[in-house]
Amino acid sequence: MREFIVEADGGSRGNPGPAGYGVVVRDAATGETLAEAAEYIGFATNNVAEYRGLLAGLTAARALDPEARVHVRMDSKLVIEQMTGRWKVKHPLIKPLAAEAARVLPPEQVTYEWIPRERNQHADRLANEAMDAGKRGEQWSPSASRAELDTRTPPEPPGAAGEVQAVEATGAGAAAADVRAAQAVATPGVGWAGPDMGAPxxxxxxxxxxxxxxxxxxxxxxxxxxxxxxxxxxxxxxxxxxxxxxxxxxxxxxxxxxxxxxxxxxxxxxxxxxxxxxxxxxxxxxxxxxxxxxxxxxxxxxxxxxxxxxxxxxxxxxxxxxxxxxxxxxxxxxxxxxxxxxxxxxxxxxxxxxxxxxxxxxxxxxxxxxxxxxxxxxxxxxxxxxxxxxxxxxxxxxxxxxxx
CATH class of the missing domain: 3.40.50.1240 (Phosphoglycerate mutase-like)
Incomplete structure (x- = not known):
């Protein structure tokens, strides 16, 4: 069975503001880049852009091989924790995106891992290229991208030494947990809000x-x-x-x-x-x-x-x-x-x-x-x-x- 690494990132300049995502799909064994994608998505929050990136990455992996095992690596703690079922999905903008992501591939084929931002530079660069193109009124073009050239470092395979431990969800029970997490309607937490949520x-x-x-x-x-x-x-x-x-x-x-x-x-x-x-x-x-x-x-x-x-x-x-x-x-x-x-x-x-x-x-x-x-x-x-x-x-x- 083939194994892919999906690295995805999303960003918003203003949160909410002009937003975009970037995705790279690699061969897990060789580190070879198999697919890149990026898109300017208009006015959105960081979290929406992160989820749009996840969706694009999973979809690209499925197009390459719908039976492959996929290891998702993102620097969004929110996305990783929600998709593994450890955090509930709260926001009405996010719930349909999370539910859709949970349906792209069978849950037992997908694992998730949080990585620091500095190890997600390729996808981050793609997201910024997409936002730059959107600012110019253009669409991102893979032929004009320099993201791989500027961030070329071979990825470590899942489970390599020194790597943040992957949160793996496999089997029927974990699959159900993923879907429940994606579709949950949670009661929001009580307390003062964070400093960077943008305008309500x-x-x-x-x-x-x-x-x-x-x-x-x-x-x-x-x-x-x-x-x-x-x-x-x-x-x-x-x-x-x-x-x-x-x-x-x-x-x-x-x-x-x-x-x-x-x-x-x-x-x-x-x-x-x-x-x-x-x-x-x-x-x-x-x-x-x-x-x-x-x-x-x-x-x-x-x-x-x-x-x-x-x-x-x-x-x-x-x-x-x-x-x-x-x-x-x-x-x-x-x-x-x-x-x-x-x-x-x-x-x-x-x-x-x-x-x-x-x-x-x-x-x-x-x-x-x-x-x-x-x-x-x-x-x-x-x-x-x-x-x-x-x-x-x-x-x-x-x-x-x-x-x-």
């Missing part, structure tokens, strides 16, 4: 302005009449727009597909000179047969269903509505997608009561019943920041100062 993705969460149903406190979800803003709601949206224009921090606007949210977003975006994108994951919960009713009316007509709904996040409103658990799963998926799309940027999400409370609840790690312990006013602002290490920070909640 910040979601400014705006509840839409009033509709005719809002002051009557009627259930108004995604399964009802889809009301538009009232005159009061449109005035509230104008006031929010003026406040956000003064702050000048919002770089994009994303709205729920429901009319009241799109109308609010349109008013704000026009003031900010931005376009509005729509994301279905931001829609309100479907309250089934309760749509348009007050809480008292639901209590009178559906007392047992209401008690069940108040007691369990898995309970659905009468008539096939959406449970809070289903809403949370939908919102979490939208959150992860938006974090990936808007890394390092400040985005206004124009949405509804339950999605906003869910963003906040998930950021705090609070239980589902926390939804009933938050008050959220029409046209209020909240904010959550998401950092590269997987942590989230609630920065603002139910701010209505702009309405006074």
């Amino acid at each position: 993705a910040t979601f400014v969460l705006l509840r839409h302005g009033e509709t005719p149903l809002t002051p009557q406190k009627r259930f108004s979800g995604s399964g009802g009449s889809d009301p538009s803003l009232s005159a009061v709601g449109r005035d509230q949206a104008e006031r929010v727009a003026a406040a956000l224009a003064r702050r000048g921090t919002v770089q994009a606007v994303v709205a729920s597909p429901l009319a009241r949210a799109r109308e609010t977003a349109g008013i704000v975006a026009a003031r900010l000179g931005l376009d509005v994108s729509v994301d279905d994951g931001l829609r309100e919960t479907d309250f089934g047969a309760w749509e348009g009713l007050t809480f008292g009316e639901v209590r009178e007509r559906y007392p047992e269903d209401l008690d069940a709904w108040l007691s369990s996040p898995d309970a659905e409103p009468t008539g096939g509505g959406e449970s809070f658990a289903a809403t949370a799963a939908r919102v979490a998926a939208a959150r992860d997608k938006l974090i990936a799309a808007y890394a390092g940027r400040t985005v206004l999400l124009v949405t509804h009561v339950t999605p906003i409370k869910t963003f906040v609840r998930l950021a705090l790690g609070a239980p589902p019943e926390a939804l009933f312990r938050m008050e959220l006013s029409a046209a209020s602002l909240s904010a959550v920041a998401y950092y590269a290490d997987g942590n989230a920070s609630v920065r603002l909640f139910n701010d209505t100062s702009h309405l006074r």
Whole structure:
């Protein structure tokens, strides 16, 4: 069976910033370079670039021989520890990359080893060549690369004397551990963040302005009449727009597909000179047969269903509505997608009561019943920041100062 060494590196100038990766695949027995790859990947974090490099290296090795044993060597402690299952994968940008890397080759064919940066010079040079090319608006070309010439030192084979011990994961149990590590959804650690994580993705969460149903406190979800803003709601949206224009921090606007949210977003975006994108994951919960009713009316007509709904996040409103658990799963998926799309940027999400409370609840790690312990006013602002290490920070909640 053939054996390859994959050396991969990724980097970002700014973290996040212009990023790229470099990969070299060697014959483990001779040290001969069999393949090189490098790519400028645009605006990304160091960790994303490192994982993109790992993916490219594994893919290149598979193209050479899908049955070969592959020994991955990287100077990213994060990637090595996560791919061997010793650390859990935390960040929503990283989870899909790690899962994809775990599927490129059968886990029993791949081993991982951390090496110091000075022993990863070839891949590092390739990554920098890719970033330099991207800065010039060009693609990296293997014909123009000098990385091997500038870093030519024969690699030691895996297990050589003086080498940092490889972390080897073989067999069915280790393969399962690798896949679990790649797909795990971990609770972020608590504490002060590291000094070099770059700007967070910040979601400014705006509840839409009033509709005719809002002051009557009627259930108004995604399964009802889809009301538009009232005159009061449109005035509230104008006031929010003026406040956000003064702050000048919002770089994009994303709205729920429901009319009241799109109308609010349109008013704000026009003031900010931005376009509005729509994301279905931001829609309100479907309250089934309760749509348009007050809480008292639901209590009178559906007392047992209401008690069940108040007691369990898995309970659905009468008539096939959406449970809070289903809403949370939908919102979490939208959150992860938006974090990936808007890394390092400040985005206004124009949405509804339950999605906003869910963003906040998930950021705090609070239980589902926390939804009933938050008050959220029409046209209020909240904010959550998401950092590269997987942590989230609630920065603002139910701010209505702009309405006074």
